[in-house]
Amino acid sequence: MKRKIARLAVETVAVLLALAIFGVPISYVLTNAGKSSAAAAQMSIAPAANTQYLANFSSVIAQSSYMLIRAFLNSAIITIVSIAVLLGISSTAGFVLERRKGRGISWINFLVLAGLMIPPAVVPTIWVLKTIGLYKNMMGLVLVEAALAFPFSVLLYRGYMGSIPRELDEASFIDGCTGFDLFMKVIFPLMKPVSATIAIITSISVFNDFVNPLYFLPGSKNVTVQLTLYNFISTYLNKWNLLFADILLISIPPLIFFIFFNKKIVSGMVAGAVKS
Amino acid sequence: MRRKLIVLAVMAAIAAASGFAADRQKLVWLQWTNEPQQKAIDAVVAAFQAKYPIDIEFEFKPGSSEGENLVKTRIAANDMPDLLTYNSGSLFQVLNLEKNFVDLSNEPFASKLLDSFKSVVSAGKGFYAIPYQPIPAGGILYNKKVYAELGLKVPKTWKEFTANCDKIKAAGKVAVIVSYKDDWTAQLLFLADYYNLQAAYPKFAQDYTANKAKFATTPAALRGFEKIQEMFTKGYINKDPMATTYDNAQAMLANGEGAHYPMATWVLASINQNFPDKMKDIGFFAQPGDSADKNGVTLWMPTNISIPKTSKKIDAAKKFLDFFVSAEGLAAYMSVGAPDGAFAIKNVKMPEGLFPATKDAITYINANKTAPALEFLSPVKGPNLPQICVEAGMGLKTPAECAAEYDRDVEKQAKQLMLPGW
Numbered sequence: 001m002k003r004k005i006a007r008l009a010v011e012t013v014a015v016l017l018a019l020a021i022f023g024v025p026i027s028y029v030l031t032n033a034g035k036s037s038a039a040a041a042q043m044s045i046a047p048a049a050n051t052q053y054l055a056n057f058s059s060v061i062a063q064s065s066y067m068l069i070r071a072f073l074n075s076a077i078i079t080i081v082s083i084a085v086l087l088g089i090s091s092t093a094g095f096v097l098e099r100r101k102g103r104g105i106s107w108i109n110f111l112v113l114a115g116l117m118i119p120p121a122v123v124p125t126i127w128v129l130k131t132i133g134l135y136k137n138m139m140g141l142v143l144v145e146a147a148l149a150f151p152f153s154v155l156l157y158r159g160y161m162g163s164i165p166r167e168l169d170e171a172s173f174i175d176g177c178t179g180f181d182l183f184m185k186v187i188f189p190l191m192k193p194v195s196a197t198i199a200i201i202t203s204i205s206v207f208n209d210f211v212n213p214l215y216f217l218p219g220s221k222n223v224t225v226q227l228t229l230y231n232f233i234s235t236y237l238n239k240w241n242l243l244f245a246d247i248l249l250i251s252i253p254p255l256i257f258f259i260f261f262n263k264k265i266v267s268g269m270v271a272g273a274v275k276s
Numbered sequence: 277m278r279r280k281l282i283v284l285a286v287m288a289a290i291a292a293a294s295g296f297a298a299d300r301q302k303l304v305w306l307q308w309t310n311e312p313q314q315k316a317i318d319a320v321v322a323a324f325q326a327k328y329p330i331d332i333e334f335e336f337k338p339g340s341s342e343g344e345n346l347v348k349t350r351i352a353a354n355d356m357p358d359l360l361t362y363n364s365g366s367l368f369q370v371l372n373l374e375k376n377f378v379d380l381s382n383e384p385f386a387s388k389l390l391d392s393f394k395s396v397v398s399a400g401k402g403f404y405a406i407p408y409q410p411i412p413a414g415g416i417l418y419n420k421k422v423y424a425e426l427g428l429k430v431p432k433t434w435k436e437f438t439a440n441c442d443k444i445k446a447a448g449k450v451a452v453i454v455s456y457k458d459d460w461t462a463q464l465l466f467l468a469d470y471y472n473l474q475a476a477y478p479k480f481a482q483d484y485t486a487n488k489a490k491f492a493t494t495p496a497a498l499r500g501f502e503k504i505q506e507m508f509t510k511g512y513i514n515k516d517p518m519a520t521t522y523d524n525a526q527a528m529l530a531n532g533e534g535a536h537y538p539m540a541t542w543v544l545a546s547i548n549q550n551f552p553d554k555m556k557d558i559g560f561f562a563q564p565g566d567s568a569d570k571n572g573v574t575l576w577m578p579t580n581i582s583i584p585k586t587s588k589k590i591d592a593a594k595k596f597l598d599f600f601v602s603a604e605g606l607a608a609y610m611s612v613g614a615p616d617g618a619f620a621i622k623n624v625k626m627p628e629g630l631f632p633a634t635k636d637a638i639t640y641i642n643a644n645k646t647a648p649a650l651e652f653l654s655p656v657k658g659p660n661l662p663q664i665c666v667e668a669g670m671g672l673k674t675p676a677e678c679a680a681e682y683d684r685d686v687e688k689q690a691k692q693l694m695l696p697g698w
Contacts, residue, residue, distance in 0.1 A: 037549055037550050038527070038549075038550035038551060041523035041524075041526070041527065041550055042523070042524060042527060043521060043523070043524070064334075064336075122349055123349060123352045123353055126349070126353040126355070127353065130353070130355070135355070214338075214342070214346060215346065215349060218335060218350070218355070219335060220304070220333050220334055220335045220336075227336075230309040230310070230336065230338045230339075231309050231310055231336070232309075232310055233309070233310055233339075234308055234309060234310040234311060234312075234338075234339040235339045235340070236312060236542045236543065236545070236546060237310060237311075237312045237545055237546045237549065238310070238522075238523060238546070239310065239549070240523070
């Protein structure tokens with residue numbers, strides 16, 4: 001009985017702590033998004049005397065000739081296409097790297113790891129994008145995002161592949177599969193949990209990316225959602241209420257994504273952990 | 277059949293639209309986000325587009341150091357727009373003007389600009405930009421209501437100023453508002469003291485750049501740090517200075533909780549956004565020095581617009597700059613509201629409806645009692661000045677220690693610039 005009470009107490013404290021850590025900032029954003037600009041500039045957590053959510057949201061959406069709508073569209077395209085490219089490339093790479101053994105493979109593994117360790121440089125990347133004609137083009141940014149997430153995804157896929165028995169490959173070959181069939185019909189469906197994990201983690205990091213779109217996708221029509229935040233702050237003049245309203249609007253898609261796929265993330269992360 | 281017709285109609289429409297658009301040139305302008313002047317700029321752009329067959333499209337960049345990095349990256353990648361908004365003075369000079377920007381010294385509008393402005397956007401024989409906003413003046417903003425209630429007069433000397441502060445403090449109000457949470461605001465008392473420093477030591481900027489004068493060893497230069505610290509030791513400042521933001525300070529000034537806020541006139545747009553009905557209560561005076569007949573204001577130089585050399589439409593861009601500083605352009609600029617300072621353009625008639633604080637600042641300019649801030653006279657400005665000013669303002673170090681620390685900070689900068697004498 002005593003133990004139960006102790007456990008309950010610990011759990012209550014943990015829940016309260018989580019509420020404080022996550023709840024306070026969110027409620028701060030929520031209340032300030034509805035204030036007037038003078039009230040929001042005071043940076044207080046107290047609820048507003050009169051709220052003006054509708055006015056704030058509509059001026060955020062109308063800002064710079066409806067930039068936010070274009071930004072949502074751009075961000076959605078960039079996120080979806082980069083995930084598709086990334087999953088296609090890194091799952092096949094992970095499959096081959098785990099199944100094949102040899103000297104060449106360990107070198108390739110080293111190169112993939114190097115991608116995790118060496119930071120990307122901006123100016124040479126712009127030069128490369130310009131040479132292949134993809135600078136200021138959404139496809140160019142898609143390639144950059146996919147390349148940046150590639151090493152980590154390959155690691156996850158390789159780890160997961162280790163848990164898929166080789167006997168499956170052999171059985172499929174005996175049944176007449178080609179290598180391509182084997183991957184498409186047997187292996188890729190089995191890797192669903194890890195694909196889901198990668199899709200969720202990278203979609204959120206791509207959607208929330210600020211620096212890469214800033215450097216690799218300039219142009220008045222090429223805005224992404226994170227860049228719209230800068231519409232409301234500058235050195236000498238800030239519109240905090242609209243900034244918070246914008247934050248609220250652009251955090252809705254990742255939030256929905258997280259709520260629905262939360263379970264998959266954890267199962268996918270753990271899936272490759274234990275080799276049998 | 278029907279579908280084919282629709283496709284044809286759409287194609288024809290696209291062709292017509294693009295054919296129509298082909299007569300008009302398009303300039304791309306890399307502009308700061310959320311500029312206080314954006315409304316005025318939009319008005320100028322609209323008037324320009326109506327007059328010439330040239331369209332202007334904005335690309336936005338953040339105003340912080342993120343934006344500086346972006347511009348440097350795009351220069352390195354040879355990918356600059358047709359027009360660029362940027363800080364004047366040392367930040368602009370770093371961009372290697374002669375190599376990267378179009379020289380404007382032979383343009384007809386060159387003679388319209390104030391020489392003091394041209395000097396901060398020049399390199400070698402040319403000058404490279406036009407002013408984009410009115411001239412900000414640095415000094416002390418004060419609440420006129422508090423002054424009227426306590427029967428105070430605008431101080432002309434530092435002694436009168438501290439006497440006023442004592443009375444305000446005795447009346448239970450905050451005498452001087454400081455906002456050290458945004459540490460850049462701590463520098464204002466120091467930087468805006470340059471008029472007084474120059475009055476006492478006219479050649480300071482030259483000697484300082486040549487490493488002959490130091491803040492620690494020049495008594496007039498040390499005054500800046502002493503003034504910041506005096507606010508603290510005499511108890512004039514608000515409580516929780518380290519938690520007070522730029523925006524908090526504006527509210528305190530507008531609502532009359534505090535009487536003085538050392539700041540430049542660029543803050544007026546922000547106060548006007550949040551407290552439009554309080555603008556009539558806010559006045560401005562120059563930072564007082566030691567003698568009443570040497571009382572003047574320190575000016576910052578306005579942000580500028582320049583044309584990068586890589587632009588393929590330099591002629592169209594020059595037309596826009598010409599229009600921007602013309603009478604027509606200025607009329608459009610002022611059509612959306614009174615400007616918050618004097619222009620760096622000769623013979624501009626100021627409209628009615630200026631903010632009282634702007635009027636106060638312009639009085640000094642008309643009386644020719646001005647000096648540019650030190651950062652426009654010397655390329656040497658240490659990166660750690662905000663933190664050092666906060667240390668002085670919180671009494672963590674003596675003014676002499678702060679000055680010595682700043683001299684060391686500046687030395688690194690000067691050596692990086694490879695100035696002679698360092």
